[in-house]
Amino acid sequence: MRLLITAGPTREHIDPVRFISNRSTGKMGFALAERAAARGHTVTLIAGPVALATPAAVRRLDVVSAAEMLDAVRAELPAADALIMCAAVADWRPRSIHPVKLKKREMSATLELEPNPDILLTVKPAKEGRLFVGFAAETGDPLAEARRKLESKGLDLMVANDVSQPGAGFATDTNRVTLLAPGAPAERLPLMSKRDVADRILDRLQTLAETEKKRD
Numbered sequence: 001m002r003l004l005i006t007a008g009p010t011r012e013h014i015d016p017v018r019f020i021s022n023r024s025t026g027k028m029g030f031a032l033a034e035r036a037a038a039r040g041h042t043v044t045l046i047a048g049p050v051a052l053a054t055p056a057a058v059r060r061l062d063v064v065s066a067a068e069m070l071d072a073v074r075a076e077l078p079a080a081d082a083l084i085m086c087a088a089v090a091d092w093r094p095r096s097i098h099p100v101k102l103k104k105r106e107m108s109a110t111l112e113l114e115p116n117p118d119i120l121l122t123v124k125p126a127k128e129g130r131l132f133v134g135f136a137a138e139t140g141d142p143l144a145e146a147r148r149k150l151e152s153k154g155l156d157l158m159v160a161n162d163v164s165q166p167g168a169g170f171a172t173d174t175n176r177v178t179l180l181a182p183g184a185p186a187e188r189l190p191l192m193s194k195r196d197v198a199d200r201i202l203d204r205l206q207t208l209a210e211t212e213k214k215r216d
């Protein structure tokens, strides 16, 4: 398969030196890219600002903001069989970016924000026969919210994780996730390395692709 994978956070600049972002390190998305390439898939990895080396045989495109990530996803989607949106896209961005560093005295205590576009929802009309995989990082019981996002974003597979659990979520080498698909029981996976989680996600993706092919 030709896989398009996004990873890492996005950075929403206030001025050239200040930004809004989140704790994503890109480890899960890079593990997916590495395992997918090792299995012989053709991988394009769209990465936000992260400190990780590009996995072997992976084509990497670096972006900074959600708007840039959306442009890259739009441009690359036609050549992909599946999109895995592993990136932690910032929900909000400053309404304007100052071209030069703001002096402290020029800044006000409030920052005007506007919502970023939802990348999955924006490219949904171009989905056609492609498989879409999403991630839901939640605190507390992630399943209800993840199931809601699976449906609203029209996904084939949702990877839900409780980022408040020890060993799960941001900046760890392990993850504990539950896989949700429409009309299927939840598959709760134990705590395992992100590399093994990546393999389980790719197994499910392959099964989904085979089911889709049989339907054609």
Ligand code: C5P
Pocket: 066, 085, 086, 087, 088, 089, 090, 091, 116, 117, 118, 119, 120, 121, 133, 134, 135, 136, 137, 149, 153
């Ligand atoms: O942030 P949220 O919990 O809604 O993320 C769920 C899924 O939607 C993730 O796969 C994420 O990459 C994707 N997403 C997106 N565009 C956004 C925010 C999230 O595609 N602006």
